Amino acid sequence: MVASAFQKLEKIGEGTYGIVYKAREKNTGKLVALKKIRPESENEGIPATTIREILLLKNLKHSTIIGLKEVIHSDDKMYLVFEYVETDLKKLIDDFSKQHMRFHYEIIRKMSHQLCTAVNFCHSKNIFHRDLKPQNILVDHDFNIKLADFGLGRAASIPLRQYTAEIVTLWYRPPELLLGCKYYDSSVDVWSLACILVEIYTMMPLFMGDSEIDQLMKIYRILGIPTEKDWKGVETLPKYNKDNLKHKKMGFAGIIKDPKLEALVKKMFIYDPLGRITAKEALEEAFFDGIEPIYE
Structure with a gap:
């Protein structure tokens, strides 16, 4: 899946390492939280905190913990697709x-x-x-x-x-x-x-x-x-x-x-x-x- 499969609806958060959007999956109409990762610098690529978050969440599947649905990496951009919570x-x-x-x-x-x-x-x-x-x-x-x-x-x-x-x-x-x-x-x-x-x-x-x-x-x-x-x-x-x-x-x-x-x-x-x-x-x-x- 690519980032273009989602329609960004509004920005819901911003931090050191990225921007989070409320988005809709075009095929299903389901809402997701789309986190666009900001590179640490032009040369360094993906921040260590992002890699850590991905690795930890792969291990943490539980109803009380946010679900990481997908990781999209294309054209030097990275998006994390999370379940959307209000x-x-x-x-x-x-x-x-x-x-x-x-x-x-x-x-x-x-x-x-x-x-x-x-x-x-x-x-x-x-x-x-x-x-x-x-x-x-x-x-x-x-x-x-x-x-x-x-x-x-x-x-x-x-x-x-x-x-x-x-x-x-x-x-x-x-x-x-x-x-x-x-x-x-x-x-x-x-x-x-x-x-x-x-x-x-x-x-x-x-x-x-x-x-x-x-x-x-x-x-x-x-x-x-x-x-x-x-x-x-x-x-x-x-x-x-x-x-x-x-x-x-x-x-x-x-x-x-x-x-x-x-x-x-x-x-x-x-x-x-x-x-x-x-x-x-x-x-x-x-x-x-x-x-x-x-x-x-």
């Missing part, structure tokens, strides 16, 4: 907030469960996303979610390699990255996921820092400052600062009024990455009682 979680939250509306409790549980399922599926394939945020979570008109944008995703290696810390959008970035930890694993996604579950419930990001230091301060205000007792080795991390010890722990009082959700996110917001529950364990929590598991 909006993303950030836009949806913004739209509801403008109308002073919140999500119904069962919708909160449904989207949260699907998100945990998507992250658990990635982790079961030894893949961590590394950039979980509402903009990367697509939502259809029935509030079904699809996890998208795997450009920063990584296949886990044994032993764990040192990865770049400049990943995960600041508001969703876990403390081990903010404090300069060089090694990390799939638990970075669990912290980001907890931030998003709270945001779905409150309609507001939980930790809105404007710098790495400010981000840590926002986290400390709610969770307190970590010590060696909470997290062995934390005080030796490059960006740990004892001067911040004056911050008292506020907790989630006044933020989360649902005890089952609060119990869940507290287990995800554990400072020590080794103590954080997994996405799989999160699905077993009481907050999701009565929701059928999603296997495919």
Whole structure:
């Protein structure tokens, strides 16, 4: 198939590595999202993030993860053809907030469960996303979610390699990255996921820092400052600062009024990455009682 088989309808997104269009397949009339890849330079060709995204999505076939339908490569141009989903979680939250509306409790549980399922599926394939945020979570008109944008995703290696810390959008970035930890694993996604579950419930990001230091301060205000007792080795991390010890722990009082959700996110917001529950364990929590598991 070639790019001319699709009719571009409108531009729906643009990033460093490409432009995304809402498009229609001429033969079938089906809507798709068409991502036109922008070369890194005249000589370098396809960006590494695009190659990574293609390889990861070939491995990730699940109802909660965006489907890559086709890769078109012709005339030095590359297009990725994805299934089309109406909006993303950030836009949806913004739209509801403008109308002073919140999500119904069962919708909160449904989207949260699907998100945990998507992250658990990635982790079961030894893949961590590394950039979980509402903009990367697509939502259809029935509030079904699809996890998208795997450009920063990584296949886990044994032993764990040192990865770049400049990943995960600041508001969703876990403390081990903010404090300069060089090694990390799939638990970075669990912290980001907890931030998003709270945001779905409150309609507001939980930790809105404007710098790495400010981000840590926002986290400390709610969770307190970590010590060696909470997290062995934390005080030796490059960006740990004892001067911040004056911050008292506020907790989630006044933020989360649902005890089952609060119990869940507290287990995800554990400072020590080794103590954080997994996405799989999160699905077993009481907050999701009565929701059928999603296997495919």
